[in-house]
Amino acid sequence: MANLPGINKLNNKTAFLWLATASLSFASSAYAAANIEVSPKATQLARDALIVDTHIDVPYRIEDSYADVTKATKDGDFDYPRASRGGLDAAFMSVYIPAEYEKKGGSIALADRLIDRVEAMVGRAPEKFALAYSTQDMLDNQKAGKISLPMGMENGTPIEGNMENLKYFYDRGIRYITLAHSKSNHISDSSYSEDKPHQGLSDFGKKLITEMNNIGMMIDISHVSDQAFYDVMAVTKAPVIASHSSLRHFTPGWERNMDDKMLQALKKNGGVIQINFGSAFIHEEANGYNNKRKAAVAAYKKAHPKASEQDVKGFEVKYKKENPYPYASLDQVLDHFDYAVKLIGIDHVGVGSDYDGVGDSLPENLKDVASYPALVQGLLNRGYSETDIRKILGDNLLRVWQAVESYGEKH
Template sequence: MHRLVLGGCLGLAIALPAVASDAPPAAVQLARDALIVDTHIDAPGQLMKKWADLGKAAPDREFDYPRARAGGLDVAFMSIYTSPRQDDDGSAWQVANTMIDAVQALAARHPDKFAILTSPGDVDRLREGGRVLLPMGMENGAPIGDDLANLRFFFDRGVRYITLAHSGNNRISDSSYALEKKWNGLSPFGREVVAEMNRLGIMVDVSHLSDPAVRQAVELSTVPVIASHSALRHFTPGFERNLSDELLEAIAARGGVVQIPFGNAFVNPVAAADVQAYFRAEAEFNKRNAARKAAGQPLLDEKKFDDDWDAAHPSPPTRIDAVLDQVDHAVKLVGVDHVGIGSDFDGVSGNLPDSLRTVADFPNFVAGLQARGYAEADIRKILGGNLLRVWAAIEAGAEPR
């Protein structure tokens, strides 16, 4: 069911304007001058649904080259997302490799516009000429299967962070979305995965994990961890997908960084409550279908269930202030050095704040930070400096190759 992939791909975005025309000139200039790193964009999944040439204007997407440059985006982590269902049916390996191929093909088709990024030390060199850099993060460790050697395989293919689980428990970790947990945190194999990721220099991403799994990953990792796209539970009580203050502090205490997403379901408490209610309803739906299958009866229509749910629970209007409030709270709690951005563009079906609709809109985010009194140096940290610092520390902690 599609809502299981919140933070993955929820379908094609609606056509949107290309430029954030309402941003003040000072914000536009800083967005263009600063190094902007967005750690979570679901463009590869959208390419699997419907191909588009992202080197040109693609009005039905939230990421393309013209809007990235208009918004000042320099480093766009491409999400290599696989679902729990693909894990169950054995297709996750194939899907992940196909998505990686798509990202590499995009860069090869437009070498003047894109380049694959595999090390923070290459940013300045590769972005010369206005290129948008495309590092890759794997959302859900399902493609690893049961073989630690696959971590090296995907590292060699360019993957630089792995979100250990997604919307279901897997071989590695419990998921925040799962109503019933399997491992009480990380599995024994998951502990080996964390150690091998540290050895290779792959960032451990704790977004989507259950609270015990986040805590264990932070404690086990010998280098800082990241949350590639996680908002804060302070604003969405009971929503385990978002990080508690305690976990935010734990990540920061070990030198990590939390990347704030823009999607309404993460930053709007009404939308977050709807997501929680969906998972409860979805669990009951699956139980009914399991009983019908056992009785030899026709199964209920999953698409109709999702469509009916969406019709009854439209995403509430959300202002950019909801995202800025998240940043303020994180900065107040753990300091400006541990906060960044992981938008989830192309992953939440256009359910985004009014003035953060595409990658062209980063100047609006900058303007919001300026209006709240953030110094330019701190804005630059939030926009990308913090993530690159942490990535460099993780790379430095890897074993020499």
């Protein structure tokens, strides 16, 4: 789940405009997604390769508005039929904890409830889905033709300052923790917070990194402040992931994305950046869209102090019609892959789409989990080899997760 300047949904997934599935039409040998023609080669590679998407926000989506994703759904970005068509092998289910739970309490209960929902998905369709507590589980599930549902916790608030809770959630299946989300918490400062109370990681956060290493749990540095990132780099003994981040080079000044220096530190650590597909992560115009819209509404209100609420809404509708949201293109998403690969190498880049977490802001050709073949086609068109594409789709994440497991087994 990502907070976007282009989509006003801070801690409010109820406002999502879930995307329809009719944007893709399928044929026996290839399918057309918007304006890209996906070849049989790309379709087959998507089927054969291990595809691991490290951030999909299904649990909170169905907590807020229930849908049975073991079957086709009219809304959202993920369900079994589309995931199967897209060749997805492992979808990390995001156990998303809104930032306000840090103060109001109840985060453990919410996390348990969302984990229960993932387990229930598998229970309803054990021939389609399977839990994955390890890399071996994931590979075994792939061989059995099942989609793995490993889990990551987005926002470490449920740890509640107690290392016993880390072990509890590991035992429940959590395999990575995004240390903070839209506000700083007791573990880490957030990239979104103006206040940075810890100036990086808290003292507890630094101890948590060591314990996560020792237990064999991946550390996710998406959402944390720059200083918190460097604190993690200084403490961790195992590779880390950015489960759903993109590149600041294309969104200058936006701390939520990673800059070049951070990417180089990630390479030295042996970690991987999983590229987020949300349009606001991809290009500057989408990144600033919502701020411009808010400024226009504020200017209208100032110029029309007696305007009714209906008048203001009418202005907003007119503004959006005249200034439509600037969706990213597949080519712009591919630019992020190209830039990262050239800067830090093919072994450190992967896929963390943020499906079901970025609302109606997904790029053309990448509207849901049926779209991975379009990504593959784009990479083929840019000259990537099949081996390199396999690394991006899942092998790089597999390597990192295996390294984290190995470190945990030795400590």
